[in-house]
Amino acid sequence: MNLNNSSIPANRSTALLTDKYELTMLEAALIDGTAERPATFEVFSRRLPNERRYGVVAGTARVLNAIRDFVFTEDQLADLDFLNADTLEYLRNYRFKGQVDGYREGEIYFPNSPLLTVRGTFAECVILETVILSIMNADSAVASAAARMVTAADGRPIIEMGSRRAHEYAAVTASRAAYLAGFVATSNLEAAYRYGIPASGTSAHAWTLLHINEDGTPNEAAAFKSQIESLGVGTTLLVDTYDITQGVATAIEVAGTELGGVRIDSGDLGVMARKVRKQLDDLNAHNTKIVVSSDLDEFAIAGLRGEPVDVYGVGTSVVNGSGAPTAGLVYKLVEVNGHPVAKRSRNKESHGGAKRAVRTHRDTGTAIEEVVFPFNNDTPDTCKLNVLQLTIPLMRDGEIVPGLPTLEESRDYLAKQLVSLPWEGLALSRDEPVLHTRFSGFPDA
Amino acid sequence: MNLNNSSIPANRSTALLTDKYELTMLEAALIDGTAERPATFEVFSRRLPNERRYGVVAGTARVLNAIRDFVFTEDQLADLDFLNADTLEYLRNYRFKGQVDGYREGEIYFPNSPLLTVRGTFAECVILETVILSIMNADSAVASAAARMVTAADGRPIIEMGSRRAHEYAAVTASRAAYLAGFVATSNLEAAYRYGIPASGTSAHAWTLLHINEDGTPNEAAAFKSQIESLGVGTTLLVDTYDITQGVATAIEVAGTELGGVRIDSGDLGVMARKVRKQLDDLNAHNTKIVVSSDLDEFAIAGLRGEPVDVYGVGTSVVNGSGAPTAGLVYKLVEVNGHPVAKRSRNKESHGGAKRAVRTHRDTGTAIEEVVFPFNNDTPDTCKLNVLQLTIPLMRDGEIVPGLPTLEESRDYLAKQLVSLPWEGLALSRDEPVLHTRFSGFPDA
8 A cells, every 4th residue: 555645646557536435336247257257348428428519539649558558567466455366367367458439539429429338258347447537527517618718819829727626647648538529738847748738928927917016006018018028029918916007007018019918817708808808909019819717617708709719728627527427428338249239328318339430411511310229230221421430549458549639639520520510510509419429230229 | 839639738827727818917917006005805605505514625725726836837928818918927026925825725605704704915916816715616526526425335435436427637636525525545546656545446347248159159157267366366357247146146156245346337226236145145145246337426325325335436417526527616806905895796794805714513513604804804703612713724825835735645534523413414315504693793784
């Protein structure tokens, strides 16, 4: 046992990011001989949170690495004192050797879309449940919220600055998911370091407050001067520490009319943006941009569409999935020994068995529906509608398939896919999923 | 740049869990000579989320370790190409050498409680903002929600099983925060390993679904038999995969009347618990406990108080702070060169300057109010009411103060503090903070 309070694991192993019952099930299966049964687990959602119209798959690349890194160290095994020697030996030698197929990162999804299909023995698949779901639930929650914000911003850039409102490592991957969804930059340096995301940021209120005179009275001009000296006139000055109108006047006085931007972080952002734009224009600072931040979510962003805002800074709401901090994805056993299995459910549309999916499109490129069918069937006849294969190979015999999309490629892909949705799918209002999912080729369908 | 998609940092350094603007401010301060100004930053909340009546401080021990581990590696420095040589040299040698005081972990807090007071040079304090807030916001959000659930459960044990609904590392620290707040166990093995929290868990629906006959038909009895063989008759069997009544009958048939427990994970939990209790009693399985899980939050837990439920399993809602995934704590510069500083605010109760706090109590032990006063003042005259010092030393000259409370001690402490609140403070309904916070000894108070 390692009783330090550090938030940082001692090694790369993901093997203990696991619920205890997965290992007790493993042990029971090793004892009763069911451990080696061929099994298929599927990741899917039963519904979209907050009656949204679509979801965005994120975390796939991280999941594949987590499966690769799912290796037990001797230290970890020593702590699993509730397991017998055979089970410990199984874990000591554990490497996932199965097959993973699924939706690519940046793909759009709907209820019952088979996002990930994990095939192997029961034993090797069952113990991956928690780490797969943790990653996909967190990342997809952020990407799904972020994509709506990007739509709401209508082409204006959004910077992710929510690290302080999320767990220190969830913040890093939230930056990644927000970037995948179309945000242009992050405040988070670890995300920049780890994923190559552009980092952004200039100063906080503390910077202005630091600059006081000998007698303790404020000296906003000194703060602005010093920031420009260090970061250049293209920097963005935070103008709302004291009085915004005075702050803008001081900013232009100090920086001149080529100041890069001013940031407003409080108050009625629409009213203030209009007022500040007029003031800047009156001062001939026509190129100085207005950056707004302060508890923005997709609705607040949309509400500022008519205002002279150039850049949005978004924090709390994006890193916490804007009211839906988890995507609600589940990992369910759907096939054993070639037989479909399923928990009793009121949901008539639920089907056992391994699955794949395609999406059909009109000639115009607009998506029509998703069709989910048995994994080993041919793609169903879809009247030669433009068919997008949603299920792609991700792992073969435990190895990550080479050439999977990079983060940048997935980001571009999502932007294109969003355009293919029927236009009402991009509305912020609550409604049903914008595409229907049809099951085809199942015994009772 | 390290472009792998791993969720695991390559080393223990917390230094890049930082927003870029903290380092640009540092550089500007090194250039203009303000870097070495004595400064005080304070962590506090402006309000409690969702109109709760109190909050619970969590993450303090993790914060202190994160400050200790805030050390830049050469790899990290190489990536900070937006900084000049002097700034990089400053960071290369950076170790926090200042003072940290604050509320102990497991302490109750209210709006404006000075939870953490960080004193040092501006430079050494400003760059800790993000990592301090990330940890305290995440951990306090979970602990604050979890404490309400523990009260709602009215003495019945709650097991945390939400790992799959949170980021893979946020899940681990969420387990810790839930345990701090009085949960009795976690499903998460990394939390058990890292923090010594009791781990718990037996089986999932996949276990029952795995056990099918040759022809693919269900064989629930085989699953139950095998689980008992592996885990003993004291185990808890999941009885709702197919038909609950049949599941309970099969469970007792297989296990006998000394079965440890049955778990119900779907349906109307109150109705089902009553029905299952009667069935168990009719079968003479009076000692078999009923465990319920399935989207429980504090309100659902309270709603089951009158039902024959023995153990609650709580997932999504606790790890995501039950509607408040962040505690909303901020880290603000409050003092420079001995002068109080503050952003212009509509909140009249806001005061600059370093602060400490005490809580007063009646002879009966019931808390009366919090009193916040200037850090260097004597404790204000409180009419000899029982005074609890809320602010304790946490770090001295960059070293963690020895002998700080362990997780177990903090857990016991919180349980005692909750009893000291006026009884209405433990109600689940929305209302004002149950204790008033009074400012004493400030110039304009």
